[in-house]
Amino acid sequence: MAGVTDVAFRTLAKKYGAGLTYTEFLSSSAIVRGSKKTLSLVKTDPIEKPVAVQLFGHNIKEVIQAAKLVENKFDIIDINCGCPAWKVIKTGAGSAMLNDPDKIATFVGKIVSAVNIPVTVKIRSGIDAKHINAVDVARKIQDAGASAVAIHGRTQKQGYRGNADWKIITKVKEEVDIPVIGNGDVFTPEVFEKRLEESGVDAIMIARGAIGNPYVFTQIKDYIKTGEYDSKDKKEQFDEYLNLARKYNIPFLTIKTQAISFTKGTQGGAPLRNKLGVTKMLRQLEKVMEK
Template sequence: MFKIGNIEIENPVVMAPMAGITNMAFRRIIKEFGAGLVYSEMVSDKALCYGNTKTIEMLQIDENEHPVSIQLFGGEVATMVQAAKFIDEHSNCDIIDINMGCPVNKVLKADAGSKLLLYPDKIYEIVKGIVENVSKPVTVKIRSGFDHDHINAVEVAKLIEKAGASAIAIHGRTRSQMYEGKADWDIIRQVKEVVNIPVIGNGDIRSVEDAKRMFEQTNVDAIMVGRAALGNPWLIKQIVESLKTGEVLPEPTYQEKIAQCLAHGRRLMEIEPEKIAMFQMRGHAPWYIKGLKSSARVKNELSKINTFEQLEHILKEYKEYLDTCN
């Protein structure tokens, strides 16, 4: 267990925030598989300030999700503070996180996400402004730097702590790397050495062994799993169990993967109309069957689904095919 401000986190396995992925349905699944903390998709400060209905709906939290963090992004101090105050007053989330790591151009054009790593003074102003105006703990997610010539995570982390943040999550890649190459865990270790608030390490955690090595090599307080858990929430459970008892849980069977894929579709339909839920499942379903025999053909079929009945039919036929192969 570790604490972020006054919020107790049951275990040090955290699910990374991902745009278009970590909605309420996904977060509930990940919590059921044992994650200590989950994050929302990133929420636009200006959209909140303008009262955008769809954005405000992203602040909704299910009672079974706690603890959960709402992640906010933006590039201006005033609107970031205003939006954070809105979250503080209108969401029952436990933590407010500031995105200073997103590498995509759309976010960078707003001088937000990892673009802020080029302006350490502005980072300090944003974090300090939010901390002073909300009651919930504030955390920040950063990268190692903007590019190879601007690796400044250690300097930035000190400023973030000085500004009053309760924890820092760091992805060991620069903005320029996007998700390519290898994450630099040594910069994560360096950040951990210079701050006294909890540090969450992120980048290249794809297995139980990776998680253990991250703890050993960096001494972080928690690890953050990202894309490796897509279609594979069992990874979260495996890491949690290994850290707790040393036991290595088996890999999921194809029957379990297909059943969980269908359960995911049902969860999405609890929060979205069927057509929207199935549009989202076009992305999720292929992840669940990744690596299974003849999955390429099935992935193509899944990319066209519009109804849950279609999803169910495709996966039922695929399971019957796999049954004959085993």
């Protein structure tokens, strides 16, 4: 997740039981240009095994070049064909790629041939309710040599509105042989178990459910094993994040956003967030969090 899954956050998610972590989506052209900001996001922690780098771009030459530049640091190259943000789709990247499944297949085929690690793709269910094409896209992705497909059960048009359609995810699982990773609206261990059983997917990807609560991965694992789970104090989780953020020189503004997320759902969280919002440096932020 852009602005969320920095290396410190991912390390914590991994420690708490995530099976696979991904960088936020990185612009292939920024990597090729040597953008310092983007390259700072390529850092990983040794605990992250396996770890995926997610790339986006509309220019196949650039995406291949970017993939080759970073592949030695990662176990998987994931191609973003799901982002609905205007600044991404106006260039033809992200979920705009769903308009042309053959183009996705060509992209995937060329990237698979160019790199030495597995290539996976993240898609949405389609462009809009009238153009649901995830099954067709997933088949083409598979035939082009991808090692897995992740599908968020919403259309590009939906953005984050409405509900994720797990029926289409189930259909994709029925129709392809490569591993299918289902994604959308899984916030609790109970829903995780239900979705896993109903859809038969090989894995479930959790995004918003981990924001401010990376401990959700432990909760899920415990629930699957024992039928029970506990919760972990948000301040304790944030302190662990902060230690890692210091180690990895995460920028202050990112830490501030994370701190605000960790206060969500806590008692007195709203006034705390107002105070955090006006902090200008780490020491100030820490004082607010201590209180």
